[in-house]
Amino acid sequence: xxxxxxxxxxxxxxxxxxxxxxxxxxxxxxxxxxxxxxxxxxxxxxxxxxxxxxxxxxxxxxxxxxxxxxxxxxxxxxxxxxxxxxxxxxxxxxxxxxxxxxxxxxxxxxxxxxxxxxxxxxxxxxxxxxxxxxxxxxxxxxxxxxxxxxxxxxxxxxxxxxxxxxxxxxxxxxxxxxxxxxxxxxxxxxxxxxxxxxxxxxxxxxxxxxxxxxxxxxxxxxxxxxxxxxxxxxxxxxxxxxxxxxxxxxxxxxxxxxxxxxxxxxxxxxxxxxxxxxxxxxxxxxxxxxxxxxxxxxxxxxxxxxxxxxxxxxxxxxxxxxxxxx
Amino acid sequence: xxxxxxxxxxxxxxxxxxxxxxxxxxxxxxxxxxxxxxxxxxxxxxxxxxxxxxxxxxxxxxxxxxxxxxxxxxxxxxxxxxxxxxxxxxxxxxxxxxxxxxxxxxxxxxxxxxxxxxxxxxxxxxxxxxxxxxxxxxxxxxxxxxxxxxxxxxxxxxxxxxxxxxxxxxxxxxxxxxxxxxxxxxxxxxxxxxxxxxxxxxxxxxxxxxxxxxxxxxxxxxxxxxxxxxxxxxxxxxxxxxxxxxxxxxxxxxxxxxxxxxxxxxxxxxxxxxxxxxxxxxxxxxxxxxxxxxxxxxxxxxxxxxxxxxxxxxxxxxxxxxxxxxxxxxxxxxxxxxxxxxxxxxxxxxxxxxxxxxxxxxxxxxxxxxxxxxxxxxxxxxxxxxxxxxxxxxxxxxxxxxxxxxxxxxxxxxxxxxxxxxxxxxxxx
Numbered sequence: 025x026x027x028x029x030x031x032x033x034x035x036x037x038x039x040x041x042x043x044x045x046x047x048x049x050x051x052x053x054x055x056x057x058x059x060x061x062x063x064x065x066x067x068x069x070x071x072x073x074x075x076x077x078x079x080x081x082x083x084x085x086x087x088x089x090x091x092x093x094x095x096x097x098x099x100x101x102x103x104x105x106x107x108x109x110x111x112x113x114x115x116x117x118x119x120x121x122x123x124x125x126x127x128x129x130x131x132x133x134x135x136x137x138x139x140x141x142x143x144x145x146x147x148x149x150x151x152x153x154x155x156x157x158x159x160x161x162x163x164x165x166x167x168x169x170x171x172x173x174x175x176x177x178x179x180x181x182x183x184x185x186x187x188x189x190x191x192x193x194x195x196x197x198x199x200x201x202x203x204x205x206x207x208x209x210x211x212x213x214x215x216x217x218x219x220x221x222x223x224x225x226x227x228x229x230x231x232x233x234x235x236x237x238x239x240x241x242x243x244x245x246x247x248x249x250x251x252x253x254x255x256x257x258x259x260x261x262x263x264x265x266x267x268x269x270x271x272x273x274x275x276x277x278x279x280x281x282x283x284x285x286x287x288x289x290x291x292x293x294x295x296x297x298x299x300x301x302x303x304x305x306x307x308x309x310x311x312x313x314x315x316x317x318x319x320x321x322x323x324x325x326x327x328x329x330x331x332x333x334x335x336x337x338x339x340x341x342x343x344x345x346x347x348x349x350x
Numbered sequence: 351x352x353x354x355x356x357x358x359x360x361x362x363x364x365x366x367x368x369x370x371x372x373x374x375x376x377x378x379x380x381x382x383x384x385x386x387x388x389x390x391x392x393x394x395x396x397x398x399x400x401x402x403x404x405x406x407x408x409x410x411x412x413x414x415x416x417x418x419x420x421x422x423x424x425x426x427x428x429x430x431x432x433x434x435x436x437x438x439x440x441x442x443x444x445x446x447x448x449x450x451x452x453x454x455x456x457x458x459x460x461x462x463x464x465x466x467x468x469x470x471x472x473x474x475x476x477x478x479x480x481x482x483x484x485x486x487x488x489x490x491x492x493x494x495x496x497x498x499x500x501x502x503x504x505x506x507x508x509x510x511x512x513x514x515x516x517x518x519x520x521x522x523x524x525x526x527x528x529x530x531x532x533x534x535x536x537x538x539x540x541x542x543x544x545x546x547x548x549x550x551x552x553x554x555x556x557x558x559x560x561x562x563x564x565x566x567x568x569x570x571x572x573x574x575x576x577x578x579x580x581x582x583x584x585x586x587x588x589x590x591x592x593x594x595x596x597x598x599x600x601x602x603x604x605x606x607x608x609x610x611x612x613x614x615x616x617x618x619x620x621x622x623x624x625x626x627x628x629x630x631x632x633x634x635x636x637x638x639x640x641x642x643x644x645x646x647x648x649x650x651x652x653x654x655x656x657x658x659x660x661x662x663x664x665x666x667x668x669x670x671x672x673x674x675x676x677x678x679x680x681x682x683x684x685x686x687x688x689x690x691x692x693x694x695x696x697x698x699x700x701x702x703x704x705x706x707x708x709x710x711x712x713x714x715x716x717x718x719x720x721x722x723x724x725x726x727x728x729x730x731x732x733x734x735x736x737x738x739x740x741x742x743x744x745x746x747x748x749x750x751x752x753x754x755x756x757x758x759x760x761x762x763x764x765x766x767x768x769x770x771x772x773x774x775x776x777x778x779x
Contacts, residue, residue, distance in 0.1 A: 030622055045551070124667055144669030145553040146623030153622075154667075171671070173553030211553055235550035236558065242551065 030152050033161075040152045040165040041342050043174040044215040052219055056184050059334070059341035065102055066336065075344045076105035079136040083109045085168070086123070086142040091308060092168050092178075095332070096139045099339035103347075105137075123147065124154050131155070137164045137343065145171030145208075164346040172206050177342055178307050179212025181335040183220060185327055186262055188334065189303050193220040199256045199298070201228040201288060202266030202315050205235050209307045210266055218245040228256030229288060232277040253288050260298040264305045265290050268315050281314045291317040295325065303327045351394050351769065352376045353778070354387065355730060358399025362406060363703035364710070364719035373404060375726040378769035383722060395771070395778035397764050399730050405702050406718045407439025407470075407727035407767065409709035411607050412583060413658035413680055415472070416747075417460065419448025424660035424747040426463055429680065432658075432746035433470040434773035436681035437729030437762040440709075440717060441470050441658075445477040446504030452477035452488045454496035461497040468772035471727075473499040473713065475529055478517050484508040487517055490526055499713060500581065502529035505630050505675075507565065509535050515572055522578030529581040530569060532590060533631060537561035542671045544634045548617040554670060557632050562590040570597045573604060581712060582606035584657060586631035588641035595650050605712055607653035608642050610686040611677055615639065615752055625666045625673035626752040629657075646704060647694050653712060654690075654704040656683040660748020678748035685758035688733060692759075698733075726769035735761040 031040040031047070038051055065073055081100040083093050093109060100107045112126060121129075123142075130138070140148045148167040155163050169175040183193075190196060198217055204210045204227055217225050227238050228250045239247050250256035257263060268284060278284050290304065304316075304326045312318045320326060355373040360383065362368075374382035374391050382388040413433070416424035433441060443460075445451035451460070457474050464472040476498030480486045483506075490501055501521055508514040521528050538561040543549040545556025566582070570593065573580045585591060585606045597604050611629055616639040620627045627633055645651040659676025666673050683705060691701035710718030717725060736759045741749040765773035 122664065122667070123669070142669065144671045146671075147669040149622045150625075150667070150669055171553050171669075172555075208553055211551070236545050236556065237547040237550045240547035240550065243547075 030149060038345060041176050042148050042152060042167045044176045044179045044212045049219050052216060055180055055341050055345060056187055058345060059184055059337040062337035062340040071102055072104055074104045076103035076347055079105045079347055080134060081105045081107050081137045081139060082130050082135045083107065084112060084138050084140045086112045088113060089141055095335050096168060096339055099336050100343060103340055103344055127151050127154060131160055131163055135163055139166045139168050141168040142170050145173035166342060169208055173208050173211060175208040175212050177339050178209050179216045181331055181338040182213055182305060183216045184334045184338050185305060185331050189327060190261060193222050196222050196261045197224040197259055198222050198262040199226045199228055199260040200264045203233045203268050204229055205233050206269050207266050213264060214242055218242050226250050226256045228253050253294060254297055257294055257297040261302055263298055263302055265315050267307060268311055285314050289315055289317060290320050292319050295320055305331060353395045353397060354393035355397045355399050355404055358402050358404040358730060360404045360720060361698055361702055362720035363699045364707040366699055368699050375769045378726055380720060380722055380724050380726050383720060397730060398779055402730050402732050402763055404728060404730050406706040406720055407729050408437045408683055408705045409718050410438045410441040410680060410683055411653050411655040411709050413441040413443055413656060415443050416660055417447065423662045428747040430469040432680045434468060434765045435745045435762060437684050437731060437765050438680050439470050439727035439767045442473045442475055442499060444504040445475050445502060450477045450482045452480050454492045457493055457496040457498055467770045468767060470767060475500055475502045478503050478528065479508060482506045484510055484513055487520055490521060491524055494526060500527040500529045507533055507535040511568060518572050518576045518578045522576045527579040527581055529583050531583045532562045532565040532569060534561045534565040537564060542628065543620060544617040544632045546617055546635050548620060559587045559589050562587050563593060566590055566593045570602060573602050579603045584609055584631055586612055586634050588638045591641055591645045591650060605652045607655045608646060608651050609655055609657040610679055610683060611752060612642055613646060613654060613690055614686060619752055623670040625668065625670055626677060626750055628670055628673045628675050629677060630675040643694060647696055653709045654687060656680055660746050661750045666750050677751045678744060678746045680746060681744055682753055684731060684762060685760040688760040689758060726766050728766040729762060730764040731760055731762045733760050737761060
């Protein structure tokens with residue numbers, strides 16, 4: 025394990041996918057390039073390739089998720105892996121077993137890959153470090169979302185989508201709108217956008233939903249904070265809306281979903297401020313009428329369903345790449 | 351036992367002494383400092399302190415011994431061995447034991463257990479409120495009689511400001527100092543890291559600097575109101591330091607300390623979610639750290655402490671936000687002080703004052719100095735020998751420190767507590 029970046033080995037190859045923070049441009053493009061042919065697999069009669077035949081992929085979900093777990097499961101199965109789903113919320117953690125004990129037990133069942141979702145930021149790092157410390161570097165870890173920290177495969181599928189529709193990252197203005205404070209999706213998007221050379225990234229939301237140090241989230245990143253959504257959308261090529269995560273709202277962050285929709289909901293009128301060919305993205309699941317108007321979600325600029333399709337190809341790319349590394 | 355400490359460089363920050371001298375110890379006291387032994391003195395043991403510095407035993411204003419209640423994290427025996435190996439001869443333990451130190455019997459038991467040859471002098475901080483719950487006052491007079499040196503709340507804030515006012519008034523009635531950490535409970539709630547760029551990047555819930563300044567502003571007004579003495583524990587921010595400076599310039603009876611962790615580290619040291627950097631208060635920005643270092647050097651911050659907190663591996667090998675805060679530190683207090691003296695280019699008399707004579711002043715006790723007639727609490731250390739901080743080397747039961755793997759200089763060779771040889775790296779001559 026590389027101490028400066030635990031997800032790379034000493035040769036700079038990806039051994040885990042923990043975050044998009046610190047991944048060089050070549051690796052990001054490498055994953056996107058690898059994903060492209062996998063989109064065709066889904067259109068075949070037999071939707072399977074044998075790249076992970078005989079490998080065991082454990083979906084370790086310490087936090088509930090149906091959608092993400094399903095897409096990982098489909099991706100692994102299309103690669104011919106054996107997939108074991110574990111919903112830890114309802115099993116060992118409830119019996120008091122520690123995270124690392126769970127990992128040790130599953131590793132003893134000859135796992136080849138852990139796909140991990142956890143409510144605590146950094147939990148997949150702890151697992152990867154533990155595997156390295158106990159000499160089990162051959163087990164790969166894929167972060168499927170940790171706390172507010174990272175959701176790298178979502179970030180990658182978003183980049184795949186942008187590249188598919190816009191080709192060149194270096195001329196784009198991207199607006200990220202919504203609950204950036206709690207969003208692991210936003211953090212992954214920002215790292216990838218900066219690394220891929222996007223020259224202007226706007227963070228749009230009320231002060232209560234932005235980190236106090238929002239503009240310093242990424243060093244030397246071209247981040248601009250906009251509290252006014254009109255200013256944030258003007259001339260944008262890509263509008264990335266975020267889910268307003270109701271379950272994370274602990275305090276007095278917002279007065280009401282209605283007022284949020286009025287101030288920051290993406291409506292056709294507001295979208296007109298963006299470039300005419302701007303695309304609208306959303307990581308799902310959507311709250312219609314809160315962060316996005318149905319007319320936009322179902323409109324011709326929305327690429328939300330293609331995101332889902334690309335997501336499977338991108339996850340196949342990540343898993344096959346990791347399984348091929350040593 | 352009569353001991354002669356020969357050929358050392360004696361540094362006594364209290365008197366400003368820094369010169370080659372021998373020290374003679376008998377009956378638990380220092381009986382001579384100089385070139386020649388007092389009349390009739392014959393040493394039973396000789397410490398060769400060539401190349402070493404002899405200074406007063408270190409005084410640590412915050413060290414958790416974990417007894418009673420958390421014996422699986424540490425015991426009095428393990429932590430007293432760590433103190434002796436770290437040159438610490440006197441320490442203050444916060445009241446967050448289980449049960450908390452809120453009744454005299456508990457304090458008496460702790461004092462009794464700690465009263466053994468070779469164990470550091472222990473001064474418990476009594477709980478300011480029963481169960482640290484912030485509602486009812488403890489029997490402070492009784493607790494003081496049992497051995498409490500001051501009263502505080504450890505890591506728990508008193509949420510009800512009226513209770514805090516009453517507690518400070520009551521303590522001031524008897525002249526008892528109150529020791530508090532400045533952290534507003536509501537503003538800090540749920541947070542695990544400094545609310546800055548690093549926390550934003552790592553997706554960790556933030557504890558803003560205003561959590562410290564809002565609490566401080568309240569405390570300082572209450573000091574003004576009550577006239578009581580306040581010691582601020584574990585200051586963490588530049589803005590907090592400014593408030594303390596202003597209050598002192600105004601003549602308020604306020605003192606403060608910082609920890610070795612906050613002196614040397616900042617939020618960047620969290621790295622990839624290193625749970626050893628999960629501390630309370632959180633490590634703040636590099637700018638805050640720099641301001642604290644300057645404040646410690648110019649005396650605006652009175653004392654450097656270790657905030658020794660042994661944590662078991664099970665409570666640290668968890669995701670960052672679930673890991674228990676705290677770092678083991680008794681054995682690193684001296685090397686980290688020396689490291690600071692080196693980088694800040696401070697005379698050793700100044701640097702060592704922050705861990706000897708200055709904490710003695712806060713405690714109001716006759717200790718932390720080298721003089722004929724003073725208790726023979728002494729530390730003999732080799733300032734040049736370098737070592738790497740490792741789990742194996744630490745005597746504390748807690749192996750949790752963000753300094754693991756770092757190379758530091760300053761090795762304690764001998765520790766005397768009341769003239770008793772509490773620690774010896776080598777046999778006496």
